[in-house]
Amino acid sequence: MQVIEIDQFLSNKNDFPVLDTRSPGEHAAGHIPGAVNLPLFDNDQRAIIGTIYKEEGREKAIKVGLKLIGPKLVDLIEIAESLGSKKLLIHCWRGGMRSSSLAWLLELYGFEILVLKGGYKAYRNYLLSFFDQPLKLKIVAGTTGSMKTSLLKEMETKGAQIVDLEGLAHHQGSAFGSHKEESQPSSEQFQNDILEKFLYFSLEKPIWLEDESFIIGKAHIIAPLYQLMQESPRYHIVVSKEQRLKVLVNGYGSLPKDKLIKSTYDIAKKLGKENCELAVNHIENGEMSQAASIILSYYDKAYGKGLNKKAKTVVREIPMNLDNLSEVAASLIKIE
Template identity: 30%
Template sequence: MNQNSIKLWKQQTLICKFKRNVTTSVLKERETTLDVRKVNYPYPGSVTDVIDIRSEDKYRCHHIPGAVNIPLINNVLKGKQILTSKSTDNSLMEFFTRKKSPSFIPLVYCDTGKWASKIGVLMAVEAGLDALYLLKNGYMTYTQQVLKDLQTLPMQFTFKVISGFTGTGKTFLLNKLSERGHQVLDLECLAKHKGSMLGLWYGETQPSKDKWQSLLRDALARFDPSKPVWVESESQRIGTLHIPPVLFEQMCKGDRFKIVLPKEERIKCSLRDYPYWIEDREALINIVRKLERYRGKEKVNYWISLIHSDRWEEFVGELLIEHYDPTYKRSQSKNKLTNNETQVFMEDQSEEVVNSTLDFLTGNTTYL
């Protein structure tokens, strides 16, 4: 047997031995000194600490917001979880012992709320805790609740939508609205993507589907339904992620404000918003080459020649007019997002013009 096989055999032997020695009846007997409270998500406000005892990989992929990771499960083999020797160390018990106090009531969760959570209970007993929360059905309960909330939460809100071609500063205006205290759902920030082929945030990866849905749910849950929520006009897909149907439908019903900015100003805004285009031109060229299927090899080669010769304003202008604008028009038409738009003309994005535009958007003044 090789070393990996021996290690796996030891791990399987360990958990089988544990299951034989610590049966369900024994666990129940030991639990009598511990107040074990099984709860659903959202969990009670009396929870002081949330502990994710799943593997480090699963925790990194996503977890309940605010949870710390003290893994009892560290390996995955053919889709099955294997309890390793880490399940016999004192990490979780030391955490319990260190934090122990009359007010300390932690919540522990694993994937399904079964064996790993049972081991957590045993360690809580041995650490002498008075009370412990367990999440019914584990992390699965949380993801199910997130999906349920995404079916109902969006219906509570009125959305106001900022639309306009690429380079008109839509995200910039959203940030300014947020600074003024207005409710803003920044989908591109949550998705780490600007919604186009060149839109992935530089040096970032998009969140997993579970994390994306959780981020959306948490953002919506913090909003006041009596006030509007500002959002940028988006296609239903942002990079590899999709806006949940109910949320997208509510966004489509919102009042729309189309920002109109001169081409020269759009070029300035684009160079401001995409500085890494200039900083990492090789990465940019590799992405631009993918546009051959849409714009043809000759056109793409011309754009690449502009990059090589540092003609950035000309390159951005070409990309906006020849690629981004037609793509945006098709997207808006496909999603029937072109009706009932109020056009908002901006000469530039100077402080005076921006403040005047924000005043108009929020109803503080008439638009001139």
Template identity: 30%
Template sequence: DHLPGAVNLPVVTQEEFAEVGTLHRTDPHAAYLLGAQYALRNVARYIAEAIAPRAPSDRILIYCFRGGKRSRAWADPVRNIGYAVDLLPGGWKAYRAWVRQELARLPATLPWRVLSGSTATGKTRLLQALAREGEQVLDLEALAVHRGSLLGEWPAQTQPTQKRFDSALRHALARFDPRHPVWVEDESKRIGRLQLPTALFDAIRSAPVVRVEADLRTRVRLVPAGLRSLRRRPRGHG
């Protein structure tokens, strides 16, 4: 997981971290010397690759897992260059706790409209059309990288982790204007292996519903071609 838009710039690599940690068991001073060398080399390289292209007026947020040494190792040299730098108190762990709080709070602040209907009635297409017309739309299946029904996973793509999904979901919810409806497709508690926050699931369940219907011929046409070609297994075989 990470904050939306964040770039990962490790002060030390996993291998370097393991080497420093092993050395620390027998010689803490030597471990700190080695760790500082690795950190300064990596920071110098990343300054050229990731910081130099930034405009001098940019404001940069730096964070690590707990808001400790790794983020401070980045903050000082970036500040010395002249950038405005903020450190995230408590690091990613504090951010994660805040995401969970926001996912418990935000859904109840929005006026939901739910599209419901059988599989392959075009609910996702309707959501996309609403978005093109300027309506507020939460596409849970796109965020979850899963069709959310018997159609299953997206081809050649894997679902994000639960934490990454939560972060993307909070980011999406925070962008909505509570003065206008937010359209969403009716989903179960789980989309693939990902779970919807309880507050969002409850808000969707209690919202006004628009039912989408289509005849069987249309539904077959809307099913992805690769799935239409699958044959039913003979009875007695699995």
């Protein structure tokens, strides 16, 4: 068994399977992307062991833990075998007994084992420190419906380094943003997935992101990354309201009316009672463009206030429409 630092762990994790020995609950709350959960204890067993450790001491907790693990030893080996590699990376929460115990068992069986020093906690500390360094971020800004995500994806096909924060958060970022996606990851997992994207990039080249709020749906962006985004140069995409309405109706107009109405009521205070009821009536009558126009007026006003606060970071305004999206993408990726 070899204990390795986080840098070496990350440089190996795409070549060899990663085993997370924490409980299923811990793994679900946030894990290293791609890690396979191979827990020594289930959620209830972990709670029992923790209580015994606090109340009766380490030795008693170990004895009880061994009794719980004993019947599962063969299963643990067989699951590890199913991964198809004789070299495995292992971690627990702090690089303690759980990872060491599984490492001992698998090494005894014949595996080569690398254990992460400091465990998952070391990984999370690395994540925070990673975004404390200068990064060449470029921000695509624009009002709701400006096709910013489509632009980023087009840039990606042309070779740009892009991070689709809304895609990783499984949310489109507005009161209506949850209806087109699956359930959101935890903030912790969302942040881990963001780091995973950055680890594949060359930090010498620009990394493009969409201008976002600190919270997307219920998922929080990494605080130091968000601060870097606020200070980074912005490229303001300008699309006519008429075209933005078409984009929004095309993207959201086919959603169930009850969901659209609920989301409209969710922002009733911001829309104003009269505008809210008018928008809801349009939705009920299938007049999606009229409803979108009312709702868009609120979002445009809110966006304008936000952009004014960051006006010094806007380096260029770029007119765009569906016809020249590819051309705009090609021009942006040339920016160093």
